[in-house]
Amino acid sequence: MNNKNIKDPVVYWLAVFASLVHIVLNYFAIIPENWAAATHFALFGSIGALLFFKKPWVQFIVSLGIIASAIYLVFAEDALYERGQSFLYTDFFFSTLAIVLALTLMFKAIGWFIPTLIMFFLTYITVWGQYVPGVFHFPGLSWETMLFRSYFGTEGMFGTIAQLSWTFVFMFVLFGAFLQVSGAGDYLLKVASKLASRFRGGSGLVSVLASGLMGSVSGSAIANTAATGVITIPSMKKVGYSPEFAGGVEAAASTGGQLMPPVMGAGAFIMASYTQLPYLTIVTAALLPALLYYLTVGFFVRAYAIRRNIDLPNKSGTELPKEKDKVKNGWRHLVSIGILVTLLIVGFTPLYAVGMAIVSIILLSWISERPMKLKEINDALSEGSKGMVVTAILLITIGLMVNAITTTGLGSTFSLMAIKWAGGSLLILILLIAVASLILGAGLPVTASYIIVATLLAPVLSDLISLQITTEIINSGSIAASKDFIDMLLPAFTDGTLSLSESILASSSEVRTMLYDMVLSPEIIASSLLSAHLVIFWLSQDSNVTPPVCLVAYTAAGIAKGNHTKTAFCAWKLAKGLYIVPLLMAYTGLVMGDTEARIFAFIFSVIGLFCIIAAWEGVVMKVVNRTHRLMLGIMGIVLLWPLDSLEIKVVLALLFTIYLSVSIFKFRHEPVSNELV
Template sequence: FEDALHARNEVPILRDLIFAGLAVILILEVTRRTTGWLIPALAGFFISYALFLGKVFPGVWSFSGVTIERLLYRMYFAPDGLFGTIATISSTFVFLFVLFAAFLLKSGAGEFIIKLAVSLLGHTTGGPAKMAVFASGFMGSISGSAVANTVGTGSITIPMMKRMGFKPQFAGGVEAAASTGGQLMPPIMGAGAFIMAQWTQISYLKIIGVAFIPAVMYFLSVAFFIHLRAKKKGLKPLPKEDLPKVTEVLKEGWNFFIPIGVLMYFLIKGNTPTYAASMGIISIVIASWFNKGTRMGPKDILDALALGAQNMVSTGVILLCSGIVVGIVLMVGMGIKFSMLISTIAGGSLFITIVLVALASLILGMGLPVTASYIVLAVLAAPSIEMLMLKDHLIANFGLTAQQALDPNIVNNMIGLIPKEVSEGSLLAAHLLIFWYSQDANVTPPVCLAAYTASGIAGSDPLKTGLESWKLAKGLYLIPIMFIYDPAILFQGPLIRTFENIITGTVGLFVFASFFEGYYFRIINWVERIILAVTAVLLFWPERLTNIGGIILVVLMWIYCTKIKAKKTEEIPA
């Protein structure tokens, strides 16, 4: 077919255009049946913009339009259309990792993870809620879906949290926040991570390597809220004698670590993600036979194949339909136009740009799945963030004015002159921020699917559960700001600065949670909470001097709350 097209000098004939039109219509309809109207409607808007709607827009947004023949050719035959990069990623990397996850779940890994969480954390303060964080982190990195993760682990952890004394809406909020974080945890971070690797030309291994520490910090931030709430309410941990022993649980399921090890081994060795995932799938079947209770027979293998195919259907059609949007955005140059608009509104401010991206992500997330939201935002907004991160470097090293450093055309022409570690670090940080923010619709009202799913299990008010999950997931917003302003947390720059950022950032998240909960080793008043808020800002600020000031305030507040204030409380007569 390609040879015939080349022989015609890339000029499609009527038959080609008919098949192209049918393909577009069928993909839009399959997407509608799978995910609803919003994604096809968005694709329809971009198609209309390219054909005729662009003519009615004023100024920079005006577009003269293309013929239907040209548009169909771009969507069906071009490498940035329906069957271009995104479709290739979907049918190779994404499918094999979805299949890997399906085999792991069918082999019994889900039950093992929950048992391990119970044995490790059940006896700690707020144990059942921390178990949800641990289990959801691991399950989410396998399942790739916050809603599926909420159902899978929440059906066990939410009732346990309620029995311990947590309110239903808090229990549901914990599960939703933890399940959302599962998409951020390597080694499987969802379809968006593979698209990120392809678009940025940064290896998937490097992406999951730099994403690990921020993901751990996110789960710690959720655990901090749980710990403080349990302390504040005086909730007791589960008796240790009632819990399974860690050694017994590991003895039953140690073989589940083998496939993860195999996957990471081949990735580190330099093999492609598809090869690594294939070897991982084979190792799951082999490793399952090391334990009598987890052995996978022919029926289990067929069930895993069916589960993987079912899970891939919705992801696949979303990615194909997103290919329409991406192809048209690239064709009409909308990415550059959007970058210029953001730069104008934000006035060159990186922080305001991040806020605008967060708002856009929330609005898109009300109707778009996480992966589609990431794709749309990445193609539109990532260049703006990257450009603002590079602004100071361009001004200092190339003598550009601030206005020139924010001109997309000038920046694109100079990318090759910028040191690779600087340009690559900015590119990766920008895409990771959008990837993180594209998850926020799972936990942010008014539309928060993971929270609403958890509220159904918890028997709580959906809006209250959504508000709790939004509060618990504050790390989702704060951590990306940390690595945008100082990419050291992504292992960009001196290693000593990376460790400093991890420590101050983690302590800052604890202080921030204490401010929200009103508990810092004891119940605190509003004046003390304001001091903690200032302390958190100092710890998050990307300067060593302010970080030191924040640490000093942390220690002083600890002395005051545990020694001085405690002594005053004891001296008050009964």
């Protein structure tokens, strides 16, 4: 990206205009959704042309082409349907132009992988799919049909995913921009510093807390790293953390920003579209797993500080009066976030809630020492649009791929193959999804990776989760009254030919659906689907911190001035929650249970993760011996294991509480010079 262009007044005012147009589209105008999506493409495509190209004549031609292709859709759509969807030469030209320019912008924004992958799918539909033998054979569509579905269709580049982009995603990005311009970023860093300063590993915990607080509204891992890392990484290095570990902490913590409600990148809104579940249901279910992730990173940071005897806690409680005032007077930032959350809980739509939250930021600033005047409001409008450019182009272009997958039926084919490869094993399927997410994430942003993997594998993962729950319920005898009906549906199970799970898997999809509807409540079925999407969404984040391609870790390494490879592996270790928590979501009540089950699952998971990390690092209140590490490791595994017996986990949790209490008591009565928390 040409950094000079970012400060260009043309870019600035075009970005302000784009934000104003989107506010009108979301709250005042009533036009067809694909027309609004075309406007979205015209505005952000034009900003992208100014940002991604250096030569003015190239910027002009690309912008003109993007705007013309968007305007053509608006004026040509009705005429096209009146003549029976028969293409004219102009239809061919402008639909092809829109696709080519969208792919060109995507190439300039993030590289060759996505444009190449999309061309692979588009040519599969029209050219070479008919020559592929076996299950992937596709008879083919004409270029006219492909262009119609891609350009005019409801599932193409101006379809469902683009609609999410110009509505929910943009408005929440704009909300984050208003928070940043109003000073919320500095305030959240100060709050994190104040909260963490009294604990061992405080500088590292500031990074974890700050990235969690910032990520909950920004939803961008790289932006999170850049915004908070320039402050937290030097602070960590100053007290003794190695550059690689400091960068790894920031990368792992910033990755969690896309997991933390209310924004979750674009994931929460795309998930709501796929699952047809309310946005509030999704972010509520995502909260406890996100907290688990951040606790995991925090446990690693604390263990590192204790093992190396660095980053002692600030027990004095001293703080400059000016800094105290800044923390106390920043309450308005929390009020704006609180208004957003409250309106969502009450039942208002996300668009209404975020709109009122943005208005509250402006109004509350007028009674503070930092009022937002017209310049600051324009700055926020501009930053919101500029921060949305890559995401907007990505979601528009990725619609082409999703359309190709649904048109060809590749999603169903791939799901059937995944069932066969996994052999009906939920664990193996999750491992396959992790590998697929990592491979795709090497060249795709996490949002695109999630969309593709969810399109292909979310149905089969949801099916296997429902299968697991159904099998447990039937084996427990909880539905004995329906036994005759089950025997009729599953004759292979009745005569002993196959096990219950094998018999269910061998049945048709219609029989499985009938069985699930009979055994499972609608809430459990919905939770299974949501759990499947959350598992995939979490695993799609691993490319941020997993070598060899881990842009977030490399960004943090650049700020820390550390070895890129070592930083990446540190981030990979610290982000182990990305792999453990999805298993908990699939096998326990962390997402699928009622309120009581979720709370118990969360408590046991916190203790279990602490025990495993303590065993891994050899640290509780101080360094412990191998016997203690073995005991803690076994205790942690059992607490995380999906046991049917709640009593065993309760007993282990009580034993751990006693063990930790004794450790704290002994530690505080030992003659040491550095009291720890």
